[in-house]
Amino acid sequence: MDLCHFKKHVAVCVCFTIITFVAILLSGCQRNPKPRLRMGAFFGSPTGMAFPDPNYLGHHHYANPVGEKLGMVYTCRGGFIDIGHVREAADRTAYLSAVTFRNLMLNRPTFSFRVIEPSRYWVSLSYPEDWDELSIEDRKAISHEVSVLLGQYFARISLVWHEILTWYGFSSTWVFSENISAFSYEDTYSDLLGTCFAVQALCDVQQTYDNAMTGLIDESLRDLGVQPAAVARRAAKQIEGEWYSGGYYFFVNMKKRNFDVGLTDGQVTPWLVPGICPDAQAQSYPVPNLEFLAQYGFKMELEIESRELEKSKIYHDLQLKDRSNRIRPAVHFPEILERIKNHTKTYSDAKGSEIK
16 A cells, blocks of 8 residues: 555544544653654664564554664665664654644644654644534544644654754764764655554554554565565665765765655655666655645644754754744755755765666
């Protein structure tokens, strides 16, 4: 199944899983209900990237890391996929769907949230004209549907923003810059896949979110033609010196950065390693957008209040002199990415089945 097109069918499902996340957010039982930071594959091990057995990736856990496997896998039609990015992107989507559902049910015209980074996101909502006339059951059903898709949209924006922040030197751990891995060859595709998986997991009324995610990761990787760990290592060896050089994180030099976030054609296309899967065609996925809001009668605006030390560098590149201004993704992301490309000596956002 084309998971990112699954949103077309959300209207016929009732996403009860969101209620579980709302309960977590409203309870005092968990000190940190936000999604957990997952380390990327370049942190894999002291000797370099981790390549787990794709047949034994463990059980997905929103709340704790027990049983989860992270690392890099290689697929014939999706190229390299960072499992840590997939899991974190999915959990960002689940969390933000729950936050959105709660605020929709409270009829709030504005609300804000944080995810993992210090930045705060501000949402302004216009409700349908007849919203107050609808029954509580109808409002709940519509809120379920809208919150799943808005959650995916918010998560995807937060993930692109994370890549921007790390390119400017931000550190999620507050220890060292993550510029080394910003916009690496597998990041944006892995992130998008995670948000797509979460949409379907949140609309699975037969099992819990964690169980649904576990099955979706395994099934979807098989559909993309996942290869044994030995093949993933061989693919990584083949691109070493071309896409990147070095071993463990601190010694990595990212020679090619992938800035494909769907700005040009509305989809993200993975990079395939030449010769690993002969004749394989890259599987692109559409990025979430806001077109669905019109059919429900909603309007929405999103702004980002940067609270990171890197804010001054970003505002300088955007020529925003007023530091009280907020980042508007639809307006500022294309400009920021273009400026980052101009600062970067080597990059590629080429659309094609294989990147050499």
